[in-house]
Amino acid sequence: MLKNNQLLIHINHISQKVFLKFCCIFLLIFMFSCKQDTSKKATTLETTTSKTETNQTENSSVKTIVFFGDSLTAGYGLEDVNDAFPGIIQQKIDSLQLNYSIVNSGVSGETTSGGKNRIDWVLNQKPTIFILELGANDGLRGVPLKQSKENLQDIIDAVKEKYPETIIVLAGMQIPPNMGQEYTTEFKNMFPDLATRNDLYLIPFLLENVGGISDLNQKDGIHPTKEGHQILAKNVWTVLKPILK
Incomplete structure (x- = not known):
């Protein structure tokens, strides 16, 4: 009877050793798997980050041209x-x-005063080239030209102050002699x-060969x-x- 008990104790002792070895082996396998999975995740993260950085670089290389104007724009x-x-x-x-990518920031009925009020919002995105086409509505309404000129100057100053390297192009305009x-x-x-004072590029007359020609204008005789x-x-x-090249 004693021998049998000793045998059982010996068998239990061996079983415990085998179980402990199995646990150790399982723990090592688990740790290795986790390490490998972490390595894969790190590699995936690095790849994703690399792709994101590449895309950001590609997107940042696209230059922006903002057309800031009225109903013509x-x-x-x-x-x-x-x-x-x-x-x-x-x-x-294209x-x-x-x-280069064009941003059309034209608002129908816009005056130089309205443009001055919204210029800060438009400048949230840096323009490589800024084309200013405002003033026609001031002229048609008989706004005092001193005020119009000051508003245009304020818009020009806002662009230059925030983005000194931005190229500004001013679109010239003419109106009928009603006033x-x-x-x-x-x-x-x-x-x-304004172009001379601020060293800007000038489009002499935006509506050249269009203004006053009925076949090239809508029924209102104003809009092309x-x-x-x-x-x-x-x-x-x-x-x-020539500026783009």
Whole structure:
């Protein structure tokens, strides 16, 4: 009977040793698996981070051209905003495979005062080139030109202060002589004066070969048709193309 008990004790002792060895082996396997899984996760994270950084680099390489204007820029009366001259400029840029993206920031009815009020919001994104097309509504409403000129200067100053390296292009405008010859002449001269004072690029007259031509304007006689915008785009492109290259 004693021998049997001793045998049972011996067997239990062996079983405990085997169990302990099994636990140790299992623990080692588990630890190795966790380490390998962690390594895989780290590799995946590194790959994902690398891809994200690459995408950010690619996206940051795209330069932005902001068209900041009124209904002419916005493409008032057109079925498709892409038929407005900023959209046509984008097509020209894409055809030449240039790395620029157009932002159309045109608002119908916008005055220089309205533009001044919203410029800070528009400048949340840095423009490589900033094309300023405002003033026509001031002229049609007979706004005192001293005020219009100050508003345009404030917009120019805001761009230069926040982004000194941004290239600014000013779109010149003319109006019918309804407000009198003195006002009309002063209005016309306001744009080249501002361009000279601030060392800006100047589009002499955005509506060149379109303004006053009934076939190229909508029924209101003010806003260009789809065909008219093609000519506006040409007028802009003459000044913009050398800057892009």
